[in-house]
Amino acid sequence: MSYDAAVIGGGVIGLSCAYRLARNGKKVVVLERGTIREGASWASGGMIRPVTEFEGNRAFFDLCCESARMYPGFVKEVERDSGIAVEYDATGSILVASNKDEEFQLLEKYQFAKSNGIAARILSEGEARRKEPELNMPLRIALYMPSDNQVNNRLLLKALKAAAERNGAAIIEHCHVTSILSSGGRHELVAKQGSFACEHLIHCEGAWAAEHAGAAVKPIRGQMIRFSIKGIAIKHIISHHPIYLIPRKDATLVAGSTVEDVGFDARVTETAMQHLYEQAIALIPALAECTVVERWAGLRPLSATGIPYIGTIREHEHLAAGHYRNGILLAPITAKIIAEAVITGKQHPSFSPMHLEQVMA
Ligand SMILES: Cc1cc2nc3c(=O)[nH]c(=O)nc-3n(C[C@H](O)[C@H](O)[C@H](O)COP(=O)(O)OP(=O)(O)OC[C@H]3O[C@@H](n4cnc5c(N)ncnc54)[C@H](O)[C@@H]3O)c2cc1C
Known part of the structure; x- marks a missing residue:
């Protein structure tokens, strides 16, 4: 099978990127080595608190605020497409x-x-x-x-999976990507189940992003x-x-x-x-x-920088990892940035080549 985009990792970041791309008509597959319960996203607290978590980086704070502002629309869309309420709540x-x-x-x-x-x-x-x-x-x-x-992060994961699938994405659990062959801007992801060819590869492996993406996470x-x-x-x-x-x-x-x-x-x-x-x-x-x-x-x-990298790292290869304490908060903006990178080739101004160098060091 050949896909427009293949996502490695079925946490909140991988599922959000897959959902956004599928909504834009792309043929997408998510390969997750366990289930959607495997990673940090299932373990999370689900709080959406840009000021409370602020630790000094202004550009990063602005990104967090932008994502927090996107949340009501993001939740509405995901709930409508999945039929699952995610308990997004202005708890204070x-x-x-x-x-x-x-x-x-x-x-x-x-x-x-x-x-x-x-x-x-x-x-x-x-x-x-x-x-x-x-x-x-x-x-x-x-x-x-x-x-x-706050949002109930576990319900959000279930809803994102259902919403992505209803928009045509394939989410394959228990599918561990063991190697990647890249040439001429195309990629082949190899797993026990077989190989998956794609035009765009999106790394969303969370804490495991060093293995295939080479990121310092x-x-x-x-x-x-x-x-x-x-x-x-x-x-x-x-x-x-x-x-x-x-x-x-x-x-x-x-x-x-x-x-x-x-x-x-x-x-x-x-x-x-x-x-x-x-x-x-x-x-x-x-x-x-x-x-x-x-x-x-x-x-x-x-x-390595304490903040995530979200953008293109090589030809038709993208990274969305290193979200540390704010991955649930940053899911909507991350998905938007990655979808733009895949569809239009545009890089978000917050992620400079220098930042990329530091994260890939
Ligand atoms: C205790 C705790 C509390 C938190 N509280 C909050 C909070 O209140 N608010 C907030 O915004 N954030 C919070 N966070 C942070 C947030 O949960 C993370 O930043 C976010 O979940 C990261 O999402 P992810 O999709 O990048 O990674 P993950 O959810 O870890 O997903 C990565 C996935 O990739 C898969 N994978 C890796 N390698 C491969 C491979 N080779 N092949 C196939 N699959 C692979 C893994 O199995 C995993 O499922 C918390 C985190 C923790 C641990």
């Missing part, structure tokens, strides 16, 4: 500070949000408790970010636990750096996460689980009465 965040340093950092974030026209409000301890009565930790101030959103483990919180009302995402609590619509709450440089080891550890559990209870004591219903870990793809 409450970030808390319990000491002077944390207070200073929150005030800086507040100023940054305001200077960028993003809604933010400083709350006293009493105001924070009125918004979130179960929050019961001594705090100096809190920062309320009403425009922080490495895995950073994040561990998570889920509580069943029936009968306890928690309305907002609550963060006390580096811990966050995300209330879901199914009466569960996800608590995360660790940041560990331990190679391709996606196991959970008792030490991290205990730490997350204790930190979650320090924020919301009522969680001590709740049952832990799931524990898991995922590997975030971290590039």
Whole structure:
């Protein structure tokens, strides 16, 4: 079989790119060595928080904001094409500070949000408790970010797969690409199932992007636990750096996460689980009465520059990897940039040849 585009990797980035290309009439195949549950995207928290995650790179922040603005339209399209609701929700965040340093950092974030026209409000301890009565930790101030959103990342993956398939894309799971033969601007991807010829090759292998694309991307483990919180009302995402609590619509709450440089080891550890559990209870004591219903870990793809590379790397060969802590947030803009690169050959101005050199180093 020959395709206009073949995508390696069935995480949120690969599926979003495939969906966007299929919507544009391209004949697309996604090759995923496990299932769509395999990678970081399934393990994720699904938060869409450009300011909260901001770490200093202005161009990257602008890209995150653009993607966050695209989210409502992206979700509407994916839900319509798949028939699956993805629980995109304006949850809002409450970030808390319990000491002077944390207070200073929150005030800086507040100023940054305001200077960028993003809604933010400083709350006293009493105001924070009125918004979130179960929050019961001594705090100096809190920062309320009403425009922080979340999406149920697992439903989003299912919906993207269904939406891409309904637009004609083939999603082949349990299909490990073991080698790639490229010549004259065409590619042949080899897997146990056979070989797949394509005009455009799109690397979306997440933390595994070094193997075939040659990108300097490495895995950073994040561990998570889920509580069943029936009968306890928690309305907002609550963060006390580096811990966050995300209330879901199914009466569960996800608590995360660790940041560990331990190679391709996606196991959970008792030490991290205990730490997350204790930190979650320090924020919301009522969680001590709740049952832990799931524990898991995922590997975030971290590039050499700390930000992703999204664009063409060789003739008819494209890379969308290194999304680190923001792959769910960046899915809509990534898919748009890759679709433009495939269809028109246009490169996004955020991704210069110098950036490419650093990411491929
Ligand atoms: C604990 C945790 C919490 C997070 N929270 C958030 C959050 O709140 N908000 C946010 O925006 N982001 C968050 N992230 C980050 C986000 O999940 C990632 O940036 C994103 O999922 C990366 O998507 P991806 O498609 O590039 O990679 P992945 O989802 O890892 O997908 C890559 C896929 O490629 C496949 N693959 C690799 N090599 C091959 C091959 N040779 N052949 C076939 N298939 C192959 C893998 O099996 C895998 O399924 C979080 C991540 C973690 C781990």
